[in-house]
Amino acid sequence: MKAIVYTTSGGPDVLTLTDRPVPEPGPGEVRVKVRVSGVNPTDWKSRQGTEPERPQVPNQDGSGVIDAVGAGVPAERVGERVWLWESAHRRPDGTAQEVTTVPARQAVPLPDGASFDLGASIGVPAITAHRALTVAEYGPTRLAPGALDGRTVLVAGGAGAVGNAAIQLARWAGATVITTVSGPEKAALATAAGAHHVVNYREQDAAAEIRRIAPDGVHIVVEVAPAHNVELDAAVTANNAVIAFYADDSQEFVVPVRPSMFTNLRWQGLLLYTVPDEAKDEAVAAISAALADGALRAGPEVGLPFHRFPLERTAEAHEAVRDGAVGKVLIDVAS
Numbered sequence: 001m002k003a004i005v006y007t008t009s010g011g012p013d014v015l016t017l018t019d020r021p022v023p024e025p026g027p028g029e030v031r032v033k034v035r036v037s038g039v040n041p042t043d044w045k046s047r048q049g050t051e052p053e054r055p056q057v058p059n060q061d062g063s064g065v066i067d068a069v070g071a072g073v074p075a076e077r078v079g080e081r082v083w084l085w086e087s088a089h090r091r092p093d094g095t096a097q098e099v100t101t102v103p104a105r106q107a108v109p110l111p112d113g114a115s116f117d118l119g120a121s122i123g124v125p126a127i128t129a130h131r132a133l134t135v136a137e138y139g140p141t142r143l144a145p146g147a148l149d150g151r152t153v154l155v156a157g158g159a160g161a162v163g164n165a166a167i168q169l170a171r172w173a174g175a176t177v178i179t180t181v182s183g184p185e186k187a188a189l190a191t192a193a194g195a196h197h198v199v200n201y202r203e204q205d206a207a208a209e210i211r212r213i214a215p216d217g218v219h220i221v222v223e224v225a226p227a228h229n230v231e232l233d234a235a236v237t238a239n240n241a242v243i244a245f246y247a248d249d250s251q252e253f254v255v256p257v258r259p260s261m262f263t264n265l266r267w268q269g270l271l272l273y274t275v276p277d278e279a280k281d282e283a284v285a286a287i288s289a290a291l292a293d294g295a296l297r298a299g300p301e302v303g304l305p306f307h308r309f310p311l312e313r314t315a316e317a318h319e320a321v322r323d324g325a326v327g328k329v330l331i332d333v334a335s
Contacts, residue, residue: 003057003098004017004314007055009051011048012047012319014047020097026070030107031100032062032066032102034095034097035063035334036117036331036332037059038095039320041322043060044319046058056088057095059096062119063110067079073104085284086106087100110291121161122296127287128165129163130282132246133153137240137242143170143172144286145173145293148174149173151220152220153177153178154180154222156229156233157180157225158195158303159181163224168194168290168296170222179193179199180199181200182202217238221242221244223243224245224247230253230255237265240264241265243265298328306330308330308332309329317331
């Protein structure tokens with residue numbers, strides 16, 4: 001089978017197209033014929049910064065069809081359409097290959113109405129978004145319709161993949177959703193995702209506009225740029241709010257002590273790979289429910305345009321993500 005492999009850390013040039021034996025699923029695993037592989041920032045960052053202990057296939061997310069199961073996995077799962085998450089975390093077998101194996105828990109049934117493109121777009125962005133939306137004190141641990149009724153959510157960077165998923169999931173759960181963007185094109189994408197209010201921070205006084213929309217303040221902030229937005233977030237949050245930041249736009253930022261104290265504001269760091277397993281299971285269950293409801297979608301019609309590459313151009317796909325491609329970068333593994 002064809003696979004993309006790297007044996008040393010470095011730039012995209014370390015990625016090599018090679019032939020490998022088709023793997024056999026171990027106990028508790030399933031084998032998946034991969035249709036589409038999704039690329040996320042952590043994929044190129046891991047490739048660039050972490051020396052692999054053995055040949056590594058990149059990419060955490062993907063979609064495909066189960067064609068074999070290991071001991072302890074029901075045989076009825078063969079033929080099941082699935083979406084994959086955390087395929088390459090502490091494992092050598094990511095989704096940039098024609099066939100991969102994953103623990104059965106990480107191959108989640110994909111509804112018949114959901115495309116393989118959608119399946120490959122879910123993992124890292126949607127689980128991250130779900131975690132950000134469920135870390136508030138006294139908030140739900142699992143999203144569902146009505147779970148965020150009466151809450152206002154601010155999504156920073158609503159045109160990104162995590163931002164897009166956060167908008168869709170928050171709206172599905174009943175929240176009023178505000179998002180900030182840098183220009184008209186991204187405003188159109190955030191609106192297509194379902195944001196109720198879009199604030200262009202380059203043309204508007206963002207703090208004043210958000211306070212006008214939410215006079216009592218924002219309850220949850222899904223934050224992509226904490227160092228850049230620290231003052232804005234502190235100015236617009238409600239009492240007992242949480243700012244869940246999931247991206248490292250800077251190595252450090254200064255927390256405004258008095259505003260944070262006076263409003264009991266929580267600054268919550270978030271990295272998917274170290275999130276507790278129970279929280280990941282809650283996220284997967286909620287995402288599955290949202291998919292079944294048709295409330296979580298992907299593609300240009302919902303503000304998440306696709307950028308496609310064939311398997312042999314995985315290096316270019318990684319570069320596209322590194323360079324800030326707006327939307328979702330996908331690799332067509334199977335024709």
